[in-house]
Amino acid sequence: MDDLTDLIKQLTLEEKVSLLGGQDFWSLPAIPRIGLRSLIMSDGPIGVRGTGWAPEDPSIALPSPTALAATWDPALARTAGRLLGQESRRKGVHVLLGPTVNLQRTPLGGRHFECYSEDPLLSGEIGAGFVEGVQEHGVGTTVKHLVGNDFETDRMTVDVRIGERALREVYLAPFERVVAAGGWGLMSAYNGVNGLPMASNGPLQSDVLKDEWGFDGVVVSDWRAARETVGAALGGLDIAMPAMENPWGPKLVAAVRSGEVAEELIDDKVRRVLRLAARVGVLDGVPPAVRTPPADLDGDAVAHEVAARSFVLARNEHFALPLEPAGLTRVAVIGALATDARVLGGGSAQVTPPHVISPLEGLTRALPGIDVAHAVGADPRPFLPALPQETSVTLLGADHAFTVPVAAVRWIGDLPGGIAPEAVTGLELRTTFTPGEDGEHVFAVSGFGTFELIVGGETIYSGTLHPPGTGRADLLLSPKEQRAGVTLAAGVPVEVTLRQSIQPGMAHTVSATLGHQAPGVSAEGLLAEAVELARESDVAIVVVGTTEQVESEGFDRASLELPGDQDELVVRVAAANPRTIVVVNAGSPVLLPWVEDVAAVLLTWFPGQEAGAALADVLLGVAEPGGRLPTTWPRREQDCPVLQVTPRDGVVEYDEGVFIGYRAWDRAGTPPLYAFGHGLGYTTWRYETLEVSPAEAVVSLTNTGARVGREVVQMYAGPAGVTPEGIGATGVSPERPARWLAGFAPVEAHPGETVTVRIPLPERTWQVWDGGWRTIPGAYAVTAAHALDDPRLTASLEL
Ligand code: BGC
Numbered sequence: 001m002d003d004l005t006d007l008i009k010q011l012t013l014e015e016k017v018s019l020l021g022g023q024d025f026w027s028l029p030a031i032p033r034i035g036l037r038s039l040i041m042s043d044g045p046i047g048v049r050g051t052g053w054a055p056e057d058p059s060i061a062l063p064s065p066t067a068l069a070a071t072w073d074p075a076l077a078r079t080a081g082r083l084l085g086q087e088s089r090r091k092g093v094h095v096l097l098g099p100t101v102n103l104q105r106t107p108l109g110g111r112h113f114e115c116y117s118e119d120p121l122l123s124g125e126i127g128a129g130f131v132e133g134v135q136e137h138g139v140g141t142t143v144k145h146l147v148g149n150d151f152e153t154d155r156m157t158v159d160v161r162i163g164e165r166a167l168r169e170v171y172l173a174p175f176e177r178v179v180a181a182g183g184w185g186l187m188s189a190y191n192g193v194n195g196l197p198m199a200s201n202g203p204l205q206s207d208v209l210k211d212e213w214g215f216d217g218v219v220v221s222d223w224r225a226a227r228e229t230v231g232a233a234l235g236g237l238d239i240a241m242p243a244m245e246n247p248w249g250p251k252l253v254a255a256v257r258s259g260e261v262a263e264e265l266i267d268d269k270v271r272r273v274l275r276l277a278a279r280v281g282v283l284d285g286v287p288p289a290v291r292t293p294p295a296d297l298d299g300d301a302v303a304h305e306v307a308a309r310s311f312v313l314a315r316n317e318h319f320a321l322p323l324e325p326a327g328l329t330r331v332a333v334i335g336a337l338a339t340d341a342r343v344l345g346g347g348s349a350q351v352t353p354p355h356v357i358s359p360l361e362g363l364t365r366a367l368p369g370i371d372v373a374h375a376v377g378a379d380p381r382p383f384l385p386a387l388p389q390e391t392s393v394t395l396l397g398a399d400h401a402f403t404v405p406v407a408a409v410r411w412i413g414d415l416p417g418g419i420a421p422e423a424v425t426g427l428e429l430r431t432t433f434t435p436g437e438d439g440e441h442v443f444a445v446s447g448f449g450t451f452e453l454i455v456g457g458e459t460i461y462s463g464t465l466h467p468p469g470t471g472r473a474d475l476l477l478s479p480k481e482q483r484a485g486v487t488l489a490a491g492v493p494v495e496v497t498l499r500q501s502i503q504p505g506m507a508h509t510v511s512a513t514l515g516h517q518a519p520g521v522s523a524e525g526l527l528a529e530a531v532e533l534a535r536e537s538d539v540a541i542v543v544v545g546t547t548e549q550v551e552s553e554g555f556d557r558a559s560l561e562l563p564g565d566q567d568e569l570v571v572r573v574a575a576a577n578p579r580t581i582v583v584v585n586a587g588s589p590v591l592l593p594w595v596e597d598v599a600a601v602l603l604t605w606f607p608g609q610e611a612g613a614a615l616a617d618v619l620l621g622v623a624e625p626g627g628r629l630p631t632t633w634p635r636r637e638q639d640c641p642v643l644q645v646t647p648r649d650g651v652v653e654y655d656e657g658v659f660i661g662y663r664a665w666d667r668a669g670t671p672p673l674y675a676f677g678h679g680l681g682y683t684t685w686r687y688e689t690l691e692v693s694p695a696e697a698v699v700s701l702t703n704t705g706a707r708v709g710r711e712v713v714q715m716y717a718g719p720a721g722v723t724p725e726g727i728g729a730t731g732v733s734p735e736r737p738a739r740w741l742a743g744f745a746p747v748e749a750h751p752g753e754t755v756t757v758r759i760p761l762p763e764r765t766w767q768v769w770d771g772g773w774r775t776i777p778g779a780y781a782v783t784a785a786h787a788l789d790d791p792r793l794t795a796s797l798e799l
Contacts, residue, residue: 003286004274007034008267016270017252022242025413025508026051028273035284039277041142041220041241042091045098045114045130046344046608047351048084050091052414056402060087060299060609061344061353064587065100067310067605069116070627070679072712073746074129076309081133081141082294083302088139089293094280095140095185097220097348101127101174102150102189104588104631105660106642110152110556113345113587113606117630118661118676120170121741121762124177131183138290140280142220143178144187146198146205147171149222151645151652152556156225158647159192162654167193168769169658172204176213184217184279188237190225196235199226205236218272223348233261238269300610307614309710312603312627313680320579320599322621322682323539330371332537333360334530334573335566336379337545337585341611345587347477347553352410353609359543359583362612366620377530377542377573378523380564382549383481384444384515387496389431391514395507396499397425407431407498407514410447415507424507429498429514435488439519446481447511449500453484456494460484477554479511523565527572534577541619542573545585556645560591560637570594583615589633592673603627621682621707626746628679628712628787632662635673641665662788663737676741677787683709687792688754692782694766694799697742699784700756701792703749710748713757713784717742717765720779720796736768742782766799775799 008016015031023029023038030038043049047059060083062068068077088096100111104118116123131141148160148171162171175186188205189198196203199221209215218238226232226240229251240248255261274283281288313321338359344350364372386408393409393416394401400417407429415421433455435441445451445461448470453461465480488494498514521529534540544566550557561567574580574597581600584590585607595601602625607614617623634640641664642656659667662676683705691698697715718739743759766780767773776799783794 004271004278007274008270010034011270013253013256013263013266016266017248017256019273020238020252020266020269021240021246021248025242028239036274036277037282039094039280039282040092041095041097042088042093043097043348045096045100046349047353048087048091048093048096049351050093050414052411052416056416057091058354059091059351060303061351062303063307063310063608064113064345064606065116066113066587066630067607067627068130068306069122069126069630070310070312070605071306071746072122072628072630072744073309074125076306077126077129078133079297079302080306081130082136083297083299085134085137085139085293086296087299088134089137093139094282095142095276096134097142097187098144099127099130099141100144101178102145102147103171103174103660105150105654106645107560107589107631107634107640108557108643108645109150110551111345111347111553113551114347114349114553115150118632119630119741120173122630122744124174127174127178128181131178131181135182135184136290137293138279138281138288140184140276142185142187143175143183145189145222146175146186146209147189148193148198148654149189149191152554153645154647154650155190157650159195159651160654161194161651163657165769166654166657170660172208175209179209179213179215184276185220186215186217187220187222188225190222197225197227197231199237199240200228200231200235202235210236216272216275218276230255230260233265238272303608304610304614307604307607307610308617308623309626310605310607311614311618311625312629312678313600313625314603314633314674314678315595315598315601316680317599320581321602321619323619325367325370325620328367328370328538330373330537331363331367332533332540332577333363333372333374333543334377334534334540334569335543336376336381338374338541338543340381340385341543342545342547342585342606343608343611344606345551345553346548349553356609357612359541359612359615362614362616363541363619365613366616373533373537375530375533376526378526378565378569380562380566381547383446383479383513384442384483384517386513387431387433387516389433391429391431394428394430395419395424396428398423408512410511412509421507422505424502425504426502427500427510427512429512431496432493433496433516434493435490435518437519438490439487440485441488441519442483442485442517443496444481444483444515445498446479446513446515448475448479449502449512451512452499453514454497454499455486456488458486460486475509475511477552481515483515527565527569530569531572531576534573534580537577539579539581540573540577541581541583542570543583543585544570546587546590551587560589560634562590567593570598574598581619589631591634591637595673624682624710625679626681626710628677628714629674630676632665632672632676633674633678639670639672641668659737663740666738675787675789677712677714677785678789679787681709681711683707683751685709685711685786687784690784690793690795692761692795692797694797695761697759697761697782697784698756699759699793700754701747702754703751706751708748708750710746711786712744712746713759714741714787715743715759715761716740716783716785716788716791717761717780720781739783
């Protein structure tokens, strides 16, 4: 008998079932009698939030997952994972809820920024690297969300209809890769697939994942995704999270007693939970997977490196970049996001970073002695930013106070100071504000709950932001705002207090921001100011991007346009200064209607806490922009092959089958603005030789430029004789894409140096799913490319 069987035998049915559900938001119960401590989970995937969201307990914020994938470097993904394993240990977290390997089927998907790419191979390799890195610390992961959670609209109830072939070749492939890499956990999705909610989806969770792939880890539900007692128990789910609205507990005990669910099935789930507990070191007597964790990494340095390596230089006319500081006297840095960069995406992936380096700060630090000036130009933020000054926070009723660097607080789960939620009757944010200018200052309350805002002794707002009874998810994902103006005199300090009343026991979910706007100029005035600054400067760096109300978990995007007046801002600045460099701070594709009128475009995703420092390095050439697009960037929204994110009668049909991303752009024959794999560097490359066998490509290439450089060698395979223009006309495998990514490898070389790289080509390159994996014989073209639309060498292969 093994150790786990022995332990399972010691447990009552009630104890066993208790291990299959959360005891609160983030943890499983302990059973000290068998040496089991509580197992703690936390989001994921760009940082480790911990069991609260407590401002006093910050977390390193890495760039968004799409950015990580834009590095095309599984080894760097592993380093990122290792850092988050280290962060998990520091925060007492045993399982990190990530990575997200759903695919970028459409740029309208609200969590596009949280997914790696539109390609299953790239997503799988980055996901596997990340998971291996986290688990090196003996910390578990849950690759998520199995499967078809590629958009947000009605995500709790929608049924996604995906054909078997598309499931296997496209949507399941990254999960399969992570499971093969040894992932210890998986999260099932909110949505249904082919008629069954994923939390109860036996065909996918029991048959494919556990039986066919041999997954020995745990399947955790998404939060409140498990809604059936028996269905979920029979459908392959192991842990239902969180405690709230949990369909298991006593109901599952009763279902076992009545014979609807076999106790052996419960034992299998408990065995998986105990195996995970042992692996992460919370089960005494069974050795953990890792006894000696790897040496600590410098979190800021990793965040910086991933950011710089992820930036995609999409356009660089006449070598506008890198900038030569010696030739600069005045640099204009323009945009609201230049001082308030959007460094992470909205929803459960949010953490509170220890600091954020804005683009303006990064550039100012990197250009000592040069006049670096800022103008807002256009402000797309629909909510006022938090008053940027130290604020004291008091938990009313609990006698606990702390300070935060800006006037905002937010947590879900544990309360600051470990205070019990029942003790708290309210919250108070208090600060002394000294106006810089005379006039009407606008203050705002945003978040959720019932608030009172008092400025200089006068109550300027009192009310409830959401109607009573609004669900927690809506509260978190669609915050509201109320504003009120008050006339203040420059230099005369006023007390500002934001007081929130909290229902007993509800203090585990809190979000409150005290926003502020100084007396301002009109939108037209802001534009004019920016144009003036650009005209007087040697170079204009315009930072544009999306906001939390445009791109976030919880809803899909309605449009790919940049919000507010940002397009107009770029057009006017570019007309005033030919050296206009646009930095796009968006997690997913946005339209760039002015692209041909600007000198350079750098895509920086959601760049994490080191945003501005990495940006300065790349703009000044200290680092090369190493990123390549992990997703096709459209010229016009209507060109996107898939735009459907709204269910019809509760259903979204993935009619396009395996044709998503570049596979679909190829088939349609429409050129995108920037192709999959696109990204310029600061040096040039000559591809010398290519040799291919079914298992490997060997590529030699020379750095023909004047500086050390980095190239991502991309291998594409497809039926020979099929060109993107001729697809469908040739009659060759009409159901197969023209080409697909077969492998890739980043390389580095000095000027003049030739490097040779061996790139493994997985067996799946040559296979289709046809009730089983079938190798398709015939002639293939195998291409080594700089990007999908920049092939360099092609070889033929007969299979
Ligand atoms: C998200 C998951 C997340 C979970 C816990 C859900 O709303 O879909 O990705 O891990 O919440 O925060």
